[in-house]
Amino acid sequence: MEHLDFYRTTSTFTDLGLYADFARKLPDDLEKLCRLQRKQIIHPVAFYVKDIRKKTDTEWGDMTQVPEGRLQYEDDLFPTAQAILHELLRRNGEYTKDRQVRDKVHVTCRGQSLLLSATLKAKGYAARVRSGYAFYINSKFWADHWIVEYWNEEKKSWVLCDADIYGFSDTVKPTDIDRSLYMTGGQTWVAFRSGKVKPEDIFYAGGDRGFKAALLSVVYDFNCLMGNEMTFLHFPRAFDGMNEGNSDFLARIDSIAELMCSPDENFEKLRKIWDNEPEWKTFMGGLN
Numbered sequence: 001m002e003h004l005d006f007y008r009t010t011s012t013f014t015d016l017g018l019y020a021d022f023a024r025k026l027p028d029d030l031e032k033l034c035r036l037q038r039k040q041i042i043h044p045v046a047f048y049v050k051d052i053r054k055k056t057d058t059e060w061g062d063m064t065q066v067p068e069g070r071l072q073y074e075d076d077l078f079p080t081a082q083a084i085l086h087e088l089l090r091r092n093g094e095y096t097k098d099r100q101v102r103d104k105v106h107v108t109c110r111g112q113s114l115l116l117s118a119t120l121k122a123k124g125y126a127a128r129v130r131s132g133y134a135f136y137i138n139s140k141f142w143a144d145h146w147i148v149e150y151w152n153e154e155k156k157s158w159v160l161c162d163a164d165i166y167g168f169s170d171t172v173k174p175t176d177i178d179r180s181l182y183m184t185g186g187q188t189w190v191a192f193r194s195g196k197v198k199p200e201d202i203f204y205a206g207g208d209r210g211f212k213a214a215l216l217s218v219v220y221d222f223n224c225l226m227g228n229e230m231t232f233l234h235f236p237r238a239f240d241g242m243n244e245g246n247s248d249f250l251a252r253i254d255s256i257a258e259l260m261c262s263p264d265e266n267f268e269k270l271r272k273i274w275d276n277e278p279e280w281k282t283f284m285g286g287l288n
Helices: 002-008 017-024 030-038 044-048 081-091 109-122 185-194 211-225 247-260 267-276
Strands: 127-134 142-152 157-161 182-184
Touching: 002 127, 002 267, 017 081, 017 109, 030 109, 081 109, 109 127, 109 142, 127 185, 127 211, 142 182, 142 211, 182 185, 182 211, 185 211, 185 247, 211 247, 211 267, 247 267
Parallel strands: none
Antiparallel strands: 127 142, 127 182, 142 157
C-alpha cells in the first residue's frame, strides 16, 4: 500500500509545520471537523451577492463586519494550508464555530480542501486533494470544484469529502459525496472526449467551457495526485496555446487521463510520468 504512505505525507501546500499539533487536537469526528472548518472561511463567491456587505444575517454571518478594503479573494495571500491556519489564528486565536466575520479568511474551495487535507494528514490519515467538477453545486451543469479524498480504513476505500458545501446543499452528504455527483480530473476529460458530457455542460469559474475546462481539470488533478496542489495562478508552460487540433497532444492527455481514473492501480505509472516529464511542472503565470 505504498500509495497510502505517499498520501499520508505532506507537500509544500499541505504541511502545517508547527501548527500540526494544533490540527491534531481538532475534532476527530469528520462531520464536526468539517462544520468547524466551514465556519472559519468565507468563499469569495459570497461577494457576488448584490449588496452582500450590507447584510447582517447570512450563512457566513454579519457581513457588515467585513473590514473596509478586505480583499474578496485572499487565495494568493494564503496559498498554503499553513498560511491559511496561521492567518486565522493571527486574526483570532479562538478557533470556534462562533468566529466573527471580520476574522474569517476569504479563500475558494482549493483553500478549504488544502486545510482539510492537511488536518487529516496531521491526524494520520491518508488524504489527497482532488480537482474536478461537481454536479451538486448547480444541477444545471458540472462546475469546477476542489474537494478532499480520504482513506476510510473501515471501508478500505477512498471517500469524497467537501467541507465547503456545509450549509449550502441539502442534496449531498458532505462527508461522503456520492461518486455520481463528482468527476475527478481524469474522469472529466474522459467524459468530455467520449461525448458523455457535452462541452457546454462543463463550466470553469474563469469562464471556460468544454476543451479548456476539461484540460484544466486534468492538469490540476494530476498535480494534486502527485502532491503539488498548485495555485490557480499557474499553468504548465508547455500546454500554453494547445488546442483540439493537436492530435499528438490530445492522445497524450487521453492516456494520462485514463490512468488518473484509477490512480491507485496506476500509481507507479503516474509517478513515472511525473518524474520524467518536466512539462507537467514547469509553470507560467503570476510572476513566472
